[in-house]
Amino acid sequence: MSRRGHRAGLPPADHRTESPLGPDGLTVTVVNRAGYAKEFDFSELPVPEPLQRSLARLYAARSRTWTSHDTAKTCWSRTMVFATFLSERENTPQDLDGVTVAVLKRWRARHVSTVTGKAVLSTVRLLLQQDPRFSGGPVTEELLRRFPAAKPSKQSYGDDERKHVVLAAQRQFRAARLRIEENTRLLTAWRAGELEEGSRDGRLGEVLDHLARTGDVPRTILPSGQPHVDDRNLLGGAGTEQTWGRLFLSRMELTALAVLFTDQFAWNLKSYDRMPAPTAGPSAGESTTTTYQVQVEKHRTGQGRWFSTENITDSGADSPGRLITQALEVTAHGRDLAARLAPGTDLLMVARLYSPAKASHRHQNTERPRPVGPLCFGISDNDAQRWQREHDLGGSPFQRVRRTTVTRDGQPRQHSQSTNERIYVLPDENVQGASRGVFADGAEEALEQAESVVFGGHLVDAPDPAHEQTVTADCEDETTSPWPTPEGGCGADLMLCLACKNAYVHPGHHPRLALLEQQLVSLRSVLDDSEWSERWQNHSLRLQDLRDKVGAAAWEAALARAGSDDHTLVHLLVKGALAP
Known part of the structure; x- marks a missing residue:
């Protein structure tokens, strides 16, 4: 359907989608979401031509659903690994029908x-099983034989590790934010005519205005061809922070911001490349808070489901949305300049390139936005690696920070509940370590509960005349009951006598108690499970514990001796007709 609700017209009858497989049967062209085409030449595979053509055909069929060149390159490299493996065999297969069980083993x-090897196996399996020659038989069974799931190689950070990473990012981003805020105030004052013309601040405001409009401070090209900063003394130097860094983030400062975003919201590194600037509106009923709508790219979810919208509120210094507010402020000049140079551009994660001409010329990544003038967008893998080297982290922080946030919050982010449990929570060593205490507490609680429903009194051979008789046991002293009444007596239910340390049970009680246990078991078959558990389960467990202490044979013999008085008392006791 079109936007206005009208049914879309059908394509012409002779319309045909262009096949990704070239006319020569050896080249496959993959077009990504940005419209860039990349060609893969299967004649480069070190196998006979019939096998090259078969692999090209299978690759082309699978590529129809791809929108990423990264996906295409990954599959291509793993197909090359498989082809290289086949070429190393003594008798290299001429085509796929020459692949035997022994080769697959x-x-x-x-x-x-x-x-990594399991990932290669999985990719090649998906590729080959499309071929009719792998539709059945021993070779197909070997191809589809399952292998253990790969254990994630990345683990979440411990508390000290995470603090080290986040603190490094906070310090770098805060320094950049304070620098840009100070220069922005000066530029705003100059544009409002509040600065005296010819004064130091007035001259600096004029330079900042030039910087905001062009992306750089005024420079003169020397006879040697080297650029020279015109106002070096006024600016205090020719370094980044004294020149274009006054209004723009560097790539490393933008990477620090991305680390903070990942720690706060668990966003994927790839989502920063094309994240639109969040839109803001006042929160309902609130004048001091702002709620941002952030579009987050879910890179692997497939066509039509690439973006989700998250509502994030800035309600104060410690609220999640405060980082969004700060990000919008420090990238404002970059976003304004990008919109002037390339109308319609409004990406949040924008930085100023160190060498715009060289960087633009070297930009070969068809997955990421191309630079606009002196500006670049998003965070590249090289940025992440350089940032971790600068802060001596021993590895890119993004995967581990994201895993830390997901496992810390205990709920899915840009993935399903099953993925959250299978990939993030269960294999994580920090989660496993933290859960040991939970398991230990649960075991202790279960033990306490089990101990609380055992027979708590004493077994004796004969009654004591000094004890007071009850329906279920003899009581030594009701004034020291665990369940006292306001008047000082015992307020326990008669069934609770068996849980009291003052209770004494002698053989004269055994028939009645054995009969009571039998009646409680019978009630379980006629009552709702929850009702029986709430009213009778603990009493039943105490009677079972008492039976074990008396002995099963003696207990059965006592049941046979139960008389009419025992039956009557048990019946009244179960009905609740006997008062404590």
């Missing part, structure tokens, strides 16, 4: 022991 054995 060796292929599996080579890769099944590593995480």
